[in-house]
Amino acid sequence: MNNVSDFEILFDHQTMASGTIPTDCACPATQPVPQSRDLTPATRLQHQPALRSIKLTPTHRVAFVPSLSWITVVNQATWALLERLQTPYTLADLNEDEQVAAQQLYALGLLHASDDAPHSPPAHELVAWLHVTNACNLRCTYCYIDKTAEAMTTTTGITAIDTILRSAQQYGYRSVQLKYAGGEASLNLPLVVEMHRYAQAQAHAAGIALRGVLLSNGVGLSHAQLQTVRDLGVLLMISLDGPPQFHDAQRPRNGGQGSFHAVVASIEGAQALDMPLTVSVTVTGASVAGLPTLVAWLLERDIHFALNFYRPTPASADRSELQLDEQRLIAGMRAAYAVIEGHLPRYSLLGCLLDRAHLGAPHHHVCGVGEHYMVIDHHGHVAKCQMEIGHAVGTIWDADPLHLIRSDRIGIQNVPVEAKADCHTCVWQHWCAGGCPVATWRATGHFDLKSPNCAIYQALYPEVIRLEGLRLLQWADRS
Numbered sequence: 001m002n003n004v005s006d007f008e009i010l011f012d013h014q015t016m017a018s019g020t021i022p023t024d025c026a027c028p029a030t031q032p033v034p035q036s037r038d039l040t041p042a043t044r045l046q047h048q049p050a051l052r053s054i055k056l057t058p059t060h061r062v063a064f065v066p067s068l069s070w071i072t073v074v075n076q077a078t079w080a081l082l083e084r085l086q087t088p089y090t091l092a093d094l095n096e097d098e099q100v101a102a103q104q105l106y107a108l109g110l111l112h113a114s115d116d117a118p119h120s121p122p123a124h125e126l127v128a129w130l131h132v133t134n135a136c137n138l139r140c141t142y143c144y145i146d147k148t149a150e151a152m153t154t155t156t157g158i159t160a161i162d163t164i165l166r167s168a169q170q171y172g173y174r175s176v177q178l179k180y181a182g183g184e185a186s187l188n189l190p191l192v193v194e195m196h197r198y199a200q201a202q203a204h205a206a207g208i209a210l211r212g213v214l215l216s217n218g219v220g221l222s223h224a225q226l227q228t229v230r231d232l233g234v235l236l237m238i239s240l241d242g243p244p245q246f247h248d249a250q251r252p253r254n255g256g257q258g259s260f261h262a263v264v265a266s267i268e269g270a271q272a273l274d275m276p277l278t279v280s281v282t283v284t285g286a287s288v289a290g291l292p293t294l295v296a297w298l299l300e301r302d303i304h305f306a307l308n309f310y311r312p313t314p315a316s317a318d319r320s321e322l323q324l325d326e327q328r329l330i331a332g333m334r335a336a337y338a339v340i341e342g343h344l345p346r347y348s349l350l351g352c353l354l355d356r357a358h359l360g361a362p363h364h365h366v367c368g369v370g371e372h373y374m375v376i377d378h379h380g381h382v383a384k385c386q387m388e389i390g391h392a393v394g395t396i397w398d399a400d401p402l403h404l405i406r407s408d409r410i411g412i413q414n415v416p417v418e419a420k421a422d423c424h425t426c427v428w429q430h431w432c433a434g435g436c437p438v439a440t441w442r443a444t445g446h447f448d449l450k451s452p453n454c455a456i457y458q459a460l461y462p463e464v465i466r467l468e469g470l471r472l473l474q475w476a477d478r479s
């Protein structure tokens with residue numbers, strides 16, 4: 001917050017500084033960069049035509065420009081200034097306090113300037129999914145992996161790292177994220193350690209920033225395994241879909257028994273070790289009723305989480321209980337949001353409460369598929385998306401597998417939101433980006449249509465913004 005005389009402006013400093021909304025989910029996020037500049041006295045400022053607000057309290061409201069600005073809480077004096085700036089003013093027309101506030105509101109995207117230059121394209125991170133094993137000890141109802149006992153070998157794993165880092169250098173990426181997955185990645189943890197240690201050394205030598213995530217079902221991770229993951233410096237992401245009856249129904253063990261208690265034991269073990277941890281929640285038609293209880297449990301323990309919607313797979317398509325009934329989904333999500341409102345966390349909610357949406361981080365594509373994302377299976381085949389892992393476009397032994405991904409016109413196509421029917425006129429387009437292309441393809445047979453979850457997104461976007469506003473009001477730095 002900047003407490004500028006009587007102007008109060010609250011926003012998430014941490015997110016603003018890093019330029020990214022934390023999004024801890026299996027899919028690769030876009031990486032927008034904040035863009036601002038110093039204004040001159042002659043710069044004419046005006047509020048963005050699509051400026052909106054939602055009243056939070058008698059004295060504060062959340063102000064935002066859909067698909068463009070940062071989510072910002074303002075007091076009455078600041079809102080009055082924004083309204084006055086419906087008419088353009090030069091910076092010199094404003095008094096000293098107003099100028100400071102206006103600079104801030106401009107940086108947050110609530111005002112535009114007469115001499116704005118077109119934004120340069122955002123920097124991106126290269127993300128790689130490493131399918132270190134095809135084995136799993138669970139049989140989740142919505143799983144898209146045709147499981148076997150096969151695992152990635154050391155030779156394939158090390159070659160995969162070389163290929164990823166070579167691609168990063170070739171295409172000018174400054175940062176790389178490795179997602180160790182499967183199957184159940186912890187079943188091949190020694191290889192994960194070997195690969196990540198090697199990647200750390202190679203990335204350091206190449207001047208590339210590196211981060212890693214271990215995607216795990218969390219079943220029975222031992223203390224020693226958790227310590228290994230912590231010492232490796234990778235984020236642990238564990239899947240938990242609800243209280244026991246809901247989680248166990250959709251994430252049973254190989255033999256049919258429930259997995260809930262083993263997952264909770266791993267979560268508690270990770271917390272005892274003070275490890276960076278995120279819980280990934282797959283919300284289905286069957287589990288949404290348990291979501292408020294799960295969210296309350298996670299918030300009580302101060303565990304970061306991300307809510308993602310079920311995407312039908314060929315194997316799960318005829319399971320009617322998993323389908324996302326719009327009204328039931330919206331009601332269940334609203335019930336979970338009510339729980340969050342009663343227990344607002346310190347961390348930003350913008351990238352984790354609504355499937356693939358990143359509110360506050362404008363982007364043209366929903367994910368990095370087809371451009372900034374490589375999926376490498378246990379045999380070294382390279383695919384475009386983990387949900388299409390069987391559809392390889394190349395291998396890690398090809399000279400330039402990222403080029404093969406970028407030039408593929410047969411498999412999944414990640415079209416920009418402006419090219420999707422209905423989306424190009426939607427106010428939410430650059431926060432939503434039209435939803436997962438795989439889900440849209442499977443529902444409609446097209447890539448250039450809006451998401452099958454569009455009605456759910458449209459109903460819930462304002463509620464997520466309101467929740468983030470309340471969170472800022474409670475927790476934003478007022479120093």
Ligand code: SF4
Nearest residue numbers: 423426429432451454
């Ligand atoms: S999917 Fe719906 S909410 Fe998302 S951009 Fe398209 S029209 Fe808008």
Ligand code: SF4
Nearest residue numbers: 027367385436437438
């Ligand atoms: S296409 Fe869909 S499932 Fe694949 S990475 Fe993108 S959002 Fe995720």
